[in-house]
Amino acid sequence: xxxxxxxxxFWGALRARTLEKLGGPSLSADxxxxxxxxxxxxxxxxxxxxxxxxxxxxxxGRNIQTQAGIIGSSMLFRLAHGCMGGCSVAFxxxxxxxxxxxxxxxxxxxxxxxxxxxxxxxxxxxVADMLLEHLESLAEDEGKQCSMRFSPGYCDWDLSGxxxxxxxxxAGSIGVSLNSYDVMKPxxxxxxxxxxxxxxxxxxxxxxxxxxxxxxxxxxxxxxxL
Amino acid sequence: MNDARQRRGILAKLERSIGDPGSSDMQEWxxxxxxxxxxxxxxxxxxxxxxxxxxxxxxxxxFGLPEFLVSIxxxxxxxxxxxxxxxxxxxxxxxxxxxxVKGDPHDLGKNVIAAVYKAYGYRVIxxxxxxxxxxxxxxxxxxxxxxxxxxxxxxxxxxxxxxxIREVRSVCPATKIIVGGxxxxxxxxxSYGADSYVESALTVIEKTRAMLGMDPGYSA
Numbered sequence: 145x146x147x148x149x150x151x152x153x154f155w156g157a158l159r160a161r162t163l164e165k166l167g168g169p170s171l172s173a174d175x176x177x178x179x180x181x182x183x184x185x186x187x188x189x190x191x192x193x194x195x196x197x198x199x200x201x202x203x204x205g206r207n208i209q210t211q212a213g214i215i216g217s218s219m220l221f222r223l224a225h226g227c228m229g230g231c232s233v234a235f236x237x238x239x240x241x242x243x244x245x246x247x248x249x250x251x252x253x254x255x256x257x258x259x260x261x262x263x264x265x266x267x268x269x270x271v272a273d274m275l276l277e278h279l280e281s282l283a284e285d286e287g288k289q290c291s292m293r294f295s296p297g298y299c300d301w302d303l304s305g306x307x308x309x310x311x312x313x314x315a316g317s318i319g320v321s322l323n324s325y326d327v328m329k330p331x332x333x334x335x336x337x338x339x340x341x342x343x344x345x346x347x348x349x350x351x352x353x354x355x356x357x358x359x360x361x362x363x364x365x366x367x368x369x370l
Numbered sequence: 371m372n373d374a375r376q377r378r379g380i381l382a383k384l385e386r387s388i389g390d391p392g393s394s395d396m397q398e399w400x401x402x403x404x405x406x407x408x409x410x411x412x413x414x415x416x417x418x419x420x421x422x423x424x425x426x427x428x429x430x431x432x433f434g435l436p437e438f439l440v441s442i443x444x445x446x447x448x449x450x451x452x453x454x455x456x457x458x459x460x461x462x463x464x465x466x467x468x469x470x471v472k473g474d475p476h477d478l479g480k481n482v483i484a485a486v487y488k489a490y491g492y493r494v495i496x497x498x499x500x501x502x503x504x505x506x507x508x509x510x511x512x513x514x515x516x517x518x519x520x521x522x523x524x525x526x527x528x529x530x531x532x533x534x535i536r537e538v539r540s541v542c543p544a545t546k547i548i549v550g551g552x553x554x555x556x557x558x559x560x561s562y563g564a565d566s567y568v569e570s571a572l573t574v575i576e577k578t579r580a581m582l583g584m585d586p587g588y589s590a
Contacts, residue, residue: 167434167435175437175440255439255442255443258482297524301526303473303524325472326473331475
């Protein structure tokens, strides 16, 4: 487990990202004040934790097979299929922990809930990005490349894919659990995988996906490779 | 000042108080209105008119949802104060069942939409998140819901809407179904058999009224 270092520049970036999501500088002074108070409260109460492990990946049928289980996504399979020099799978978890959920329980007004929830979402995404950067540096040390991160429930990877990630990681050690519907607790937790290989020609599966209007598309105008 | 003029003045102030930070002005004008026994329905309509004014202003500008929610919070606060005195709803016949489909834990969007409906006088039965098809069907039957509102935020869970819509249609064909959520689109919603698709809390009331064949007025 790595405890991410959250410096002052992180809080400034988190404020800017959250403000952008909420409508930018045109957000009322009252709600900007709410955001600043939320950031202070998060600074005091939230202790993010991350976890990762790397396993060998093997292409089996139209899936990726790992020791923890099968990653059942045709899009990720195609991504792995394009990798050169063997393919490993990095499993990852990032969470804000219970502290953030406790903060949410005190918010009764919807406008305040939205501000706090948006800040929490951006916070955990930034922590997950930091974890990915760490994985990229590990890969680089071995002369390898790393894809972007993917989470169960998105693209064509079913939410049940959470179980593979939880098989691979001791999620309880950072206070994260999975219920029978594959929903994680605490609420602001990101799970995912990244592929590692000598050469990872495509970092994202959007190259193979025809759905141009997907809200999570990470390519803007590129034609799909079909 | 005569009574009618005084009442009109207070109602106008009440309407304009919606959307201001906090609810202090709204509470003050509502308190005055209740003191002189202005009918509850007049007060509710003043709150909703205020919310509509805010909504239209926000729709024509670049900022929207957070400020709209400030006005929703204020209206819900006001409606709660009015209900303490008079608990008849504006349109008790317009019952609506809302929930997030099974497997999906994201409920903030659904909470926002539920609050908008409540503020506009709909009788809202909120089933929460991760709701099975059976629970949706049973709830629509139990509450004789005229509207079913479904939400999904994940591409893997949104497909579950198709089964829910089919099952609700088979037992309650008159119930209108509206769907929303980030991965959806108008085309997908239609392909699932929904009557309407909504992409924003700012337009949900207009979409709902159009779906019901009602005039695009501001209340339920």
